[in-house]
Amino acid sequence: MTAELVGPLSATVAEGVRRRIDRLLADFIDDHRLPVTEPGVEEGFGLLREFVVDGGKRIRPLLCYWGWRGAGGDAEGLPAVTAGAAVELYHAGLLIHDDIMDASDLRRGRPTLHRRLGASTAILLGVLVQAWADELMAQATGDPHVRALFNRLRAEVISGQYLDILAEPGEERARLIVRYKTAKYTVERPLQIGGALAGAAPDLLAAYSRFGLPLGEAFQLRDDVLGVFGDTAVTGKPVLDDLREGKQTVLIAHTLEAATPPQRAHLRRWLGDQDLTEERAAELRQIIVDTGALTRVEAAIAALLEQSLAGLAACPIAPDAREALAHFADRLTCRAS
């Protein structure tokens, strides 16, 4: 099924959208230099620019673009690209703050901003790009419906992060976090923002939810698997981070649920240990495999992808948008992405 979904057209379009997002963000930032000239501030500004412009898979802008196209928007899609860039700016601000909260050293293969500039400066720069996001969204549109979706997106992702910080264990909680932090924030709302910009009817926006929510959930499950079994060269972050952080993912919830008492004791002892060694991590990975949790999550990813693609098939949209979104869904949930 996979091969036929990977159309060269949608890949070319994606490449074009990514280039436009990079250019638009670079121009916007260059246009928003801070009013003070001073080496310390200039240095931070330069690192911020690099972080925003030269990084990220641009998942949300691409979904925004195809949400627009699916609703009959033109191929150029300037409003959707601009709104997508705004969402991406907001996301950059969240990532800067996330890395502080998680005390992460690397992001996109480079030292995190707070490691280079200190936590206070990184908090400020995160806040700055979030204000920019707002400004850029206002450039994209004054449509109150789109603004309402953007407002909801922001409240939802913060809710998901809040639940995440509370760190209650269990599958139910883990799935709720996935819903807010990823399914709604990364997939459903960007699609709907693009759709609403092109004047999509409520029916289409609801269909986008039926496609987007399971896809977003599958994407997060894939990300959780990669966070434990992935390759730093691909993910850009050390593969020990999630285990050291003791992230309460669905994968970990399944593992704990199916673990034998000695396995569970071992997990409880080492998950979340800041100084976890590679050897201990290998033991934890083995338990995750032995309990069947990995297989269970892989099966869930496959089922969610199927559900998502069924939702997509029922979307009343043009064939090229459908093909592109199917391709995209496949990429988001496949093993190597």
Next chain:
Amino acid sequence: MTAELVGPLSATVAEGVRRRIDRLLADFIDDHRLPVTEPGVEEGFGLLREFVVDGGKRIRPLLCYWGWRGAGGDAEGLPAVTAGAAVELYHAGLLIHDDIMDASDLRRGRPTLHRRLGASTAILLGVLVQAWADELMAQATGDPHVRALFNRLRAEVISGQYLDILAEPGEERARLIVRYKTAKYTVERPLQIGGALAGAAPDLLAAYSRFGLPLGEAFQLRDDVLGVFGDTAVTGKPVLDDLREGKQTVLIAHTLEAATPPQRAHLRRWLGDQDLTEERAAELRQIIVDTGALTRVEAAIAALLEQSLAGLAACPIAPDAREALAHFADRLTCRAS
């Protein structure tokens, strides 16, 4: 001079505006409960609500209101009150983050949010109210000129905070920080936002700058003095905080400049000491007085207030707005405020 400026009319109006801001913010927040119901999140939300609704002198909203009135806006001034509430929400978000950066324990006489909820949650809640600020500003107006002023306000205050973090000593740097963190952010831009909402001509907005910038500077100098010599019962924050933090204020710059070598050594040793005792603080205060720095700052406050009132006298605005702004200027810079 002071007594005649304190008109009962403007005080009554101020009280009314404050009540409307509180009500508007309370309604807005109640209308923006997070989409997840869970005790931990509800608790944080409640503390956030309390922090935003029940606190602050509402300086920026009042300036916004009088900026509106000065430009011929009606007495009710709904757009100005709404925009003022938006600026206040943004400010609340900044304060939450500020307290994390400064590791402050108290704000407005209560434990800071990060002390009660942890730094990660406080970062999130700060980000949340900043997004709300944006939403509320969009409710107030879609006028691109006003939005541009709000965007500038945000970039300016962040620039000021950035300079502050870099902590370069000296009077010149301290004054630059005051300009961005207070003069523009707290006084000039709120006045101009109110004015622009009422369709003020560029001349009036420029006149607001001539009134607002020296007033804002004087206000910050007063705040710096209160930060060292003030009373916790009045300021709501421990009076040792600024000394313990080693804040590089104009007051401290003057002190270091005029200090004898032993005094300077004493200052360098104890300013910024996290465990500074009340006895040591008293010694530092004595040095600040003995060097003449306090007198010099008091004289600067008086001169700036005069300059500000001269700017106000030249403002082409209605007498009631002028009287109210003069009253306000006096309150902002007087010893006990």
